Amino acid sequence: MVNLECGGKNAILVFSDADLERAAQAALLSAFVNTGQLCVSCSRLLIQEAAAAKFTNLLKEKARRIVVGDPRNPKTLVGPMITRAQYQAALKYLGVAADEGCDLVFGGREMRLPGKLSGGFWIEPTILGNVKLGMQVHDEEIFGPVLTITSFKSEGEAVEIANSVEYGLSGSVWTSDAERSLRLVKAMDTGIVWVNTMLTGYPEIPVSPHKMSGTGVELGIEGLLTYCKRKSAVISYDGHSPVGWGL
Secondary structure, eight states: OOOOBOOOOOEEEEOTTSOHHHHHHHHHHHHHGGGGOOTTOOOEEEEEHHHHHHHHHHHHHHHTTOOBSOTTSTTOSBOOOSSHHHHHHHHHHHHHHHHTTOEEEEOOSEEOOOGGGTTSOEEOOEEEESOOTTOHHHHSOOOSSEEEEEEESSHHHHHHHHTTSSEESEEEEEOSOHHHHHHHHHHSOSSEEEESOOSOOOTTSOBOOEETTBSSOBSHHHHHHTTOOOOOOOOOOSTTOOSSTTO
8 A cells, every 4th residue: 555645845834932953953954864854844934023034043053063974873964855857856946946036044055065975965955035925946845955934923823924825834933822722723734733842752552644745544544544455334133224225
């Protein structure tokens, strides 16, 4: 049996009252681990305007310390792209980003590494700013080491932006307001929402992708039932049971 999953363009929402240091670490890890080739990666950063400048600078500072290189090295966060086709697709989106008027906050170029790594498909971990709804880099899955930044004013606007794409796999919310976090868990149209954490999960928790992100439930009892063939039985124990629904 095959259980299909059809991609994601997931959002991490950071409000100005959040632990910005921890949120920045989470955003970079989510966007760049496995070179961004992870279905549940949050590749769209939505940051409240009041904290946007401070948070962007924090991201740049932390991004400079990211290790790109041999994936067998435990210190490496970003390795090569998996195929030439995916490498070229990611580079194409970076070209589109420039045409669409995005700001290049960090990275944005292909890389050449020496020695045994010279044949890899390397791209710098990239952060794009001034990204708007309707731009290809905002709406379409890149599946590479690219994080986009979009600002918002209000909670309602954040939800609208988060739910604006055709995918609905995962999402993440960062705020110190517990009531707000519960409202957003309910409002975000995704199969799983993390609050003040990222990429944590347990086999017991089902993930039921929404919209174009999947065709069935993964994990949990619901996920196991996907691989089961079920059967129903109706048994008459005396001679008075109706036949044909009593017709």
